[in-house]
Amino acid sequence: MAQRKMTVFPTKNELSQAMAEYTANLSAKFIKEKGLFTVVLSGGDLIDWLCKLVQPPYIDSIEWSKWHVFWVDERVCAWEDPDSNYKLAMEGFLSKVPIPDKNIYAIDKHWAANGNAEHCAALYEECLKNLVKEKIIPISKKTGYPEFDLQLLGMGPDGHMASLFPNHPQINEKQKWVTHITDSPKPPPKRITFTLPVINSALYNLMAICDKAPAKSVAEIMKHNNLSLPSAHLSAQVENVWYLDQAAASEL
Ligand SMILES: O=C(O)[C@H](O)[C@@H](O)[C@H](O)[C@H](O)COP(=O)(O)O
Numbered sequence: 001m002a003q004r005k006m007t008v009f010p011t012k013n014e015l016s017q018a019m020a021e022y023t024a025n026l027s028a029k030f031i032k033e034k035g036l037f038t039v040v041l042s043g044g045d046l047i048d049w050l051c052k053l054v055q056p057p058y059i060d061s062i063e064w065s066k067w068h069v070f071w072v073d074e075r076v077c078a079w080e081d082p083d084s085n086y087k088l089a090m091e092g093f094l095s096k097v098p099i100p101d102k103n104i105y106a107i108d109k110h111w112a113a114n115g116n117a118e119h120c121a122a123l124y125e126e127c128l129k130n131l132v133k134e135k136i137i138p139i140s141k142k143t144g145y146p147e148f149d150l151q152l153l154g155m156g157p158d159g160h161m162a163s164l165f166p167n168h169p170q171i172n173e174k175q176k177w178v179t180h181i182t183d184s185p186k187p188p189p190k191r192i193t194f195t196l197p198v199i200n201s202a203l204y205n206l207m208a209i210c211d212k213a214p215a216k217s218v219a220e221i222m223k224h225n226n227l228s229l230p231s232a233h234l235s236a237q238v239e240n241v242w243y244l245d246q247a248a249a250s251e252l
Contacts, residue, residue, distance in 0.1 A: 002240040020052035040151040043085035047092040054096040073163040076190035078113040117180035121192040125178040145201035159217040159229025163193035205236035210245040219251035
């Protein structure tokens with residue numbers, strides 16, 4: 001299990017720059033090694049911080065056609081809904097880069113619009129299993145779970161990551177790869193989410209946190225390893241990187 005490696009950046013802009021560089025380097029490495037790159041996105045402010053990737057030099061240097069894009073969690077609503085992580089990522093990032101549509105693995109459109117969280121989670125898991133068969137996603141020999149190359153995560157002020165919230169049972173799920181929640185404390189209430197073993201089976205995890213609101217939870221994790229906060233459980237097979245801006249690191 002990889003130890004947390006924390007870097008504090010003076011500004012969000014520098015954090016955003018470093019995220020782009022980290023992502024671009026891994027993209028080049030994996031595409032060279034195996035001809036494709038699997039990237040898992042979350043929602044929230046993260047998409048804004050990915051803005052540097054759609055600017056030079058990255059926009060031209062990254063082999064976008066080799067990317068395969070997933071979501072670590074998704075809100076169960078129509079794709080057009082302002083709450084949708086898919087919509088957010090499409091508008092802010094994915095529509096600006098030439099990733100083939102077939103390589104973008106969104107929540108099931110029909111069942112998400114219908115609000116059926118349980119079925120959406122089952123269908124997303126089935127989608128991952130099909131991609132294992134197609135050899136897009138390997139199963140890790142070490143963990144026994146699917147192994148994504150890079151996962152980009154954010155943390156809420158309550159210490160949640162993906163849609164694994166404090167005092168909710170989803171954090172303990174070990175059988176499923178994708179589970180659901182219908183009473184999320186952060187709106188909207190219905191979501192699907194990767195389970196913790198899948199999150200931690202990624203080769204590289206990058207947790208990006210900005211602003212004052214999550215600062216107390218950041219300190220609880222860094223100073224006290226408070227495991228009641230789901231983000232304290234984050235690990236990775238190779239690197240578990242935490243990028244903070246100064247406000248998020250202000251209680252350390
Ligand atoms: O769907 C979601 O809500 C996100 O995937 C969620 O897990 C997010 O990453 C954190 O809540 C941080 O969100 P902010 O960056 O908006 O604080």
